[in-house]
Amino acid sequence: MKWIKIICVFLLGYVTIAGFLLDVPALPILNEAIRVLFFHVPMWFTMIFLLFMSAINSYYYISKGRINYDIKSNEYANVGVFFGMLGIISGMLWAKFTWGTYWTNDPKLNGSALGLLIYFSYFILRGSIKDELKKAKISSVYNIFAFAMLIPLIFILPRMTDSLHPGNGGNPGFNVYDMNSQLRIVFYPSVIGFILLGIWITNMRVRIKFLNK
């Protein structure tokens, strides 16, 4: 855990400095707005990672039945949704300056908004049950089911239709020409740094929950 914190601080410090100061390729509409890439896209990576961890912990809960896993899964979902909100807000600002509007009818935008809706209903479900063990079990079941339906919503459906986002109608992960190598040297550290930050925040929240019990 100690190493995670050190690497996280180091990487995010580097990203903050390099992301604002390093040269970026000047493209017609994007211009300097491309720098949002370093902060917008890692938010989604982090959200998916944390929600995945939440589903894994839910699975551990229903198979092993220890309440600790449920607390962890809930906190992972909380922090994941927080990063998702940050992703949506930064994306909206970016869209305002490049596409000219805060919200468009783009499959990726709608998919991510729906993904957040799924997890809001997960929180409502948690809030509506009083009994602790029952709450843990039912919400774990819903969490796993919801995560399985989130994957097609975010990863498969947008790729089958046209989108304003780059890399649709194919697999963006293997596309070499999408991103300038100048951007990559900041982008990848940023992804790792934000994922580590997410783990760190979750860990802290889980420890507070444990202490409260």
Added chain:
Amino acid sequence: MLKKIFIIVSKDLKIDFSQGHLFFSVALYLVSSIFVVYLSFGPVGIKDLSTWVSLFWVLILFGSITSISNSFLHESKKRDYYYYFLLSSTELIFSKLLYNFLYLIILCFIAFGFYSLLIGSFIESYLFFYFILVVGSLSISNCLTLVSAISYQVRNNSTIMSVLSFPIILPILLILIKITKISALNFSWNLVQDDIYLLILLNVITLSLSKILFSYLWRN
């Protein structure tokens, strides 16, 4: 195992037929909401394919959520224990899935008949459209049965059911709307191939997850 499933399904169907109002209340719900749509579009009617298709599937969605939320509701609390000794969780969830599937097929065809009667139909290839109706009711029932089991456990049914199911059902609904639009134009297999495969994949996921997760949910 199959025999037990059929016994449960036939028991549920018998209850429905003897009580009558359970099925007809949902059918009336659909018919009256179709009538509301018909009246609100006024004398002109719907002249546009995408409006026709999306309204149709939204109506089906509302009808199916109302009907499926009842699927565990008319089991009394004491019967839970009785089932617990008699059946495995797999048998119970599959019987509910089959029952909901049959229920939704009937509802879909009633809705389509009434909808095309009042509003008119844009469909060109009927055979494929009926296929979509069957596959659509299969996937909707696969997706919503587990959610109805969850909301049955919460016992706060009406709102929780719709809040939990709307975001989850959406990928399926979007694909259904998309392929229905294709079926209204010149249909060819190449156009719908990818979406059908995706729909099959989603059904496999929802079916297997329902089977696995329900056993944890049921074990009280």
